[in-house]
Amino acid sequence: MCDKLKNLKNNEFKIALLLSQKILSAKELQNLINVDKATIYRNIKNLLKKEIIREIKNSNGVGFYELNCKIHNPIHPHFECIICNKIYCLKALNSEDVLALSNYSPFEIKEIEVKFKGICNECKK
Amino acid sequence: MCDKLKNLKNNEFKIALLLSQKILSAKELQNLINVDKATIYRNIKNLLKKEIIREIKNSNGVGFYELNCKIHNPIHPHFECIICNKIYCLKALNSEDVLALSNYSPFEIKEIEVKFKGICNECKK
DNA sequence: ATAGAATTTGCAACTTAATTGCAAATTTGA
DNA sequence: TCAAATTTGCAATTAAGTTGCAAATTCTAT
Ligand SMILES: [Mn+2]
Ligand SMILES: [Mn+2]
Ligand SMILES: [Zn+2]
Ligand SMILES: [Zn+2]
Numbered sequence: 274m275c276d277k278l279k280n281l282k283n284n285e286f287k288i289a290l291l292l293s294q295k296i297l298s299a300k301e302l303q304n305l306i307n308v309d310k311a312t313i314y315r316n317i318k319n320l321l322k323k324e325i326i327r328e329i330k331n332s333n334g335v336g337f338y339e340l341n342c343k344i345h346n347p348i349h350p351h352f353e354c355i356i357c358n359k360i361y362c363l364k365a366l367n368s369e370d371v372l373a374l375s376n377y378s379p380f381e382i383k384e385i386e387v388k389f390k391g392i393c394n395e396c397k398k
Numbered sequence: 399m400c401d402k403l404k405n406l407k408n409n410e411f412k413i414a415l416l417l418s419q420k421i422l423s424a425k426e427l428q429n430l431i432n433v434d435k436a437t438i439y440r441n442i443k444n445l446l447k448k449e450i451i452r453e454i455k456n457s458n459g460v461g462f463y464e465l466n467c468k469i470h471n472p473i474h475p476h477f478e479c480i481i482c483n484k485i486y487c488l489k490a491l492n493s494e495d496v497l498a499l500s501n502y503s504p505f506e507i508k509e510i511e512v513k514f515k516g517i518c519n520e521c522k523k
Numbered sequence: 524a525t526a527g528a529a530t531t532t533g534c535a536a537c538t539t540a541a542t543t544g545c546a547a548a549t550t551t552g553a
Numbered sequence: 554t555c556a557a558a559t560t561t562g563c564a565a566t567t568a569a570g571t572t573g574c575a576a577a578t579t580c581t582a583t
Contacts, residue, residue: 283531283579299569309533314570316531334459334540334569350502363502373495374512377475377488384515387499391508408550408560424540434562439541441560459540459569 275345277325284308285316289340292326296339296362331358332390350387356396363389400470402450409433410441414465417451421464421487456483457515475512481521488514 278289287306291297297305303313317338320326327341331353337360340346352361366374366387375382403414412431416422422430428438442463445451452466456478462485465471477486491499491512500507 285531310569311534311571312532315572318571330455330457330459332453332455334455336569350499352503352505354505355508361505363504366499366502370495370498373498374475374491375514377491377512378477378514378516379488380477380479380486380514380516380518382514382516383480386511386513386515387502388511388513389500389503389505389507389509390511391503391506393505410560435540436542436563437561440543443542461540 275340275342277340277342277345281325284312285319288313288316288338289320289325292320292338293340293342293345296329296337296360298335298337300335302338329360329386329388331360333358348384350389352389352391352393354393354396355390356392359393359395361393400465400467402465402467402470406450409437410444413438413441413463414445414450417445417463418465418467418470421454421462421485423460423462425460427463454485454511454513456485458483473509475514477514477516477518479518479521480515481517484518484520486518 275293278286278293281289284306288302291302291305299310299313299317302317303310306313317326317336320338321328324341326338327348329337329339329351331337332355335358339362347365349365350363352363353359354361366385371385374385374387400418403411403418406414409431413427416427416430424435424438424442427442428435431438442451442453442461445463446453449466451463452473454462454464454476456462457480460483464487472490474490475488477488478484479486491510496510499510499512
């Protein structure tokens with residue numbers, strides 16, 4: 274089990290465990306563990322502050338969450354389907370490509386987000 | 399004047415003209431031209447549908463808009479300040495870097511979004 | 524095991540960006 | 554100039570996310 278899940282208890286643990294398997298929205302999490310949405314959002318906020326999970330927003334402003342672990346889940350680009358707005362996780366950029374991108378910023382970079390948009394295979398059928 | 403502004407009238411024209419100068423949010427637009435927010439949002443939606451403007455969302459889910467013209471304003475990466483959430487427009491990626499990025503997607507790409515996050519010069523002071 | 528303290532939860536009200544129905548106002552064009 | 558078409562303002566609504574507060578749960582020390 275990923276170290277990020279150590280020392281977590283109650284719903285914070287349940288949520289982090291689910292997110293270690295798959296990127297999920299708050300609503301999807303709520304359908305999996307039966308608790309109030311306030312509890313879901315509070316736990317998400319705590320996990321974000323502890324940097325145990327990270328957030329990816331889709332074009333509708335809906336947050337999706339995944340485990341934030343360099344080893345088990347390094348930061349990577351995402352693909353968003355413009356039909357169903359599902360978020361797909363892609364393989365991480367190699368260091369040369371990250372370097373090439375970072376040259377475009379005149380300010381010091383804390384984080385790089387790359388998102389592709391198009392129509393996913395499910396929605397093409 | 400950019401061709402994208404031709405054949406536009408009323409508030410659609412006013413909004414597109416302002417956005418041809420500078421990226422702005424709906425609220426910022428409303429402070430510049432004195433109309434109801436419903437009018438602002440309806441015109442924004444029409445301009446997006448006509449592909450005259452494009453939308454960039456900040457991490458708070460607030461939409462920012464800019465002229466969508468290959469010649470006058472090619473698609474480019476953005477920098478978002480994690481303190482003030484202001485969006486800065488950066489210079490466009492060159493074609494080699496776009497090509498390198500597009501290799502990461504297993505699905506056909508309609509659009510690539512690159513966003514850097516960090517602290518802007520204003521907020522560093 | 525038990526009691527008190529600390530943490531977590533559910534509920535309901537709230538915030539904010541964005542959307543929508545509808546009637547009034549404005550614009551268009553024959 | 555006048556009727557039709559488009560655009561607008563207003564108010565109500567939607568949806569994601571937040572917050573205050575009291576009740577429930579969990580933790581810790583005896
Ligand atoms: Mn991912
Ligand atoms: Mn821009
Ligand atoms: Zn899809
Ligand atoms: Zn700033």
